[in-house]
Amino acid sequence: MNMHSRSRKALGIAVASALALTLAGCAREGGGGGASGGGASPGITDTAVKLGISTPLSGATAGPGTCTVAGVTAYFGAKNAEGGVAFGDGKTRTVEIEALDDGYDPQRAKANYDSLKGDVFAMTAGLGTPTNRAWRDAAIADEVPQVLVMTGDPLFSDTEESPWQLGFVPIYQNEGEAFGKLLASSGGAHKVAILSQNDDYGAGYVEGFKSAVEGAGNVQIVGELTYEATDTSVDAQITQLAASGADVIFNAMSVTPLTVSALQKAQQLNWLPRWFLPSNTSSPGAVVEPGGGAAFPAIYSVSFAKAPASPAFAEDEDVRTYLAALKEHGNYPDAPAFPHCQWSWMVGATLEQAFAKMTAPTREDFMRALRSIENFEAPLMLPGTAVSTTEAGQPAVPTVVVQKYNGKGYDTVEAFE
Structure with a gap:
């Protein structure tokens, strides 16, 4: 177009x-x-x-x-x-x-x-x-x-x-809450790293996520960093969060190229957590595949719309x-x-x-x-x-x-x- x-x-x-x-x-x-x-x-x-x-x-x-x-x-x-x-x-x-x-x-x-x-x-x-x-x-x-x-x-x-x-x-809080509820109900113990955009977008996601895991004995937040929407790299943040030992990353980012590079950097560090991606930056073709998402144990997002790329909706x-x-x-x-x-x-x-x-x-x-x-x-x-x-x-x-x-x-x- x-x-x-x-x-x-x-x-x-x-x-x-x-x-x-x-x-x-x-x-x-x-x-x-x-x-x-x-x-x-x-x-x-x-x-x-x-x-x-x-x-x-x-x-x-x-x-x-x-x-x-x-x-x-x-x-x-x-x-x-x-x-x-x-x-x-x-x-x-x-x-x-x-x-x-x-x-x-x-x-x-x-x-x-x-x-x-x-x-x-x-x-x-x-x-x-x-x-x-x-x-x-x-x-x-x-x-x-x-x-x-x-x-x-x-x-x-x-x-x-x-x-x-x-x-x-x-609203961002609703998406973050959905992620948090899924994790809190898992039964297993999880360490979570958070990387969010330093504005109301990122803050809304984190607010919803934290509200859902508050009081959940199986979820521990072990690292929390932000980035600016104008940044050209988040390599430093991913490197620091990788050292936290988190097995889950809650990644509230709105910038597509930075989301792709975050996925790639984690692999370079041999850090392979499960990822939560916002609906805004979860595209299979534009984000997950270029980022090498298949290397991770699981990538989760949220949606309300049918995805044409999904085999379930091919017909x-x-x-x-x-x-x-x-x-x-x-x-x-x-x-x-x-x-x-x-x-x-x-x-x-x-x-x-x-x-x-x-x-x-x-x-x-x-x-x-x-x-x-x-x-x-x-x-x-x-x-x-x-x-x-x-x-x-x-x-x-x-x-x-x-x-x-x-x-x-x-x-x-x-x-x-």
């Missing part, structure tokens, strides 16, 4: 020139959430709606960032090809998406929001905690929806402080439909290396659910509709998970299942092995 050079180019789902003419009459100065003179909020007409995305399309996180655009683009590309999306107000609309590259830089993310807010109906799908936080307060003040974004930051699920926002993926109807649309409409010809492609496909399905519940073409009614979704089994969801947006303090997907790497993909597990 060659998107690095297309910083302002819309992703071609609807005819941009025609949409620009229809939107001109309803866009308001400043992009506030209230209705314009014609009764509609900015970015929506009787025939079309426009969504904005700020996400990393270049730099170290370009792989997952590109996927956050590809999946939702593919979803609505397929819907547009069928005639559009049916809204609850009786209108059928095509969906256009404009994605801008922020390079995982908060300042660029804020600038992207400022350039889009008056033209789009809502912002969605973009990757990153610091980048989404950079314009969170502005979106609240402007009453612009910032929804189903790819961050596990609990701030985006606080309905009182963030009435215009909603995260999509499980799955959801997966086959998704892969075909990703190639035809998402400008993504290869099998996705990152789960974010699946996640953003599910974002598209969730947005369609909200659109179907809207009775007025306004941002306010969209937020009402979005926050009324319960137990929606979006395409590609794993059994036992669902989209539910009504629970205060929780994102659209509040639950995960723990999985173990099987050499190609992941299998759901009930016990630590």
Whole structure:
């Protein structure tokens, strides 16, 4: 998907020139959430709606960032090809998406929001905690929806402080807690080393993990270090943690190249613990295989989405439909290396659910509709998970299942092995 050079180019789902003419009459100065003179909020007409995305399309996180655009683009590309999306107000609309590259830089993310807010109906799908936080307060003040974004930051699920926002993926604490519960219930004695990102992302994972193992007599944390998201190496941290004698490493990292190098460095030191990897950096093709993951006794992650690379889903109807649309409409010809492609496909399905519940073409009614979704089994969801947006303090997907790497993909597990 060659998107690095297309910083302002819309992703071609609807005819941009025609949409620009229809939107001109309803866009308001400043992009506030209230209705314009014609009764509609900015970015929506009787025939079309426009969504904005700020996400990393270049730099170290370009792989997952590109996927956050590809999946939702593919979803609505397929819907547009069928005639559009049916809204609850009786209108059928095509969906256009404009994605801008922020390079995982908060300042660029804020600038992207400022350039889009008056033209789009809502912002969605973009990757990153610091980048989404950079314009969170502005979106609240402007009453612009910032929804189903790819961050596990609990701030985006606080309905009182963030009435215009909603995260999509499980909050970091939920993922960390799932890991901790699995380990604490194993019965065996384990020494754990922790390497986490020195920000709210890493802190959230560690908080959830520690809360789950607190009081567990079989789990001892023997080393705990951090790294900066801007670091180019974690060799020193891995070397120090290897000396701890830990048989398990809880590795709360968001940077793909650093996760790969951490796996490789541990092998160079002949340190072969069991690994816990966050969903964000657990891709079989982009992380585990390049990192030589098969050398370790086990690698665990968490998920809520079916993985196309897993043999268990090779003939799955959801997966086959998704892969075909990703190639035809998402400008993504290869099998996705990152789960974010699946996640953003599910974002598209969730947005369609909200659109179907809207009775007025306004941002306010969209937020009402979005926050009324319960137990929606979006395409590609794993059994036992669902989209539910009504629970205060929780994102659209509040639950995960723990999985173990099987050499190609992941299998759901009930016990630590």
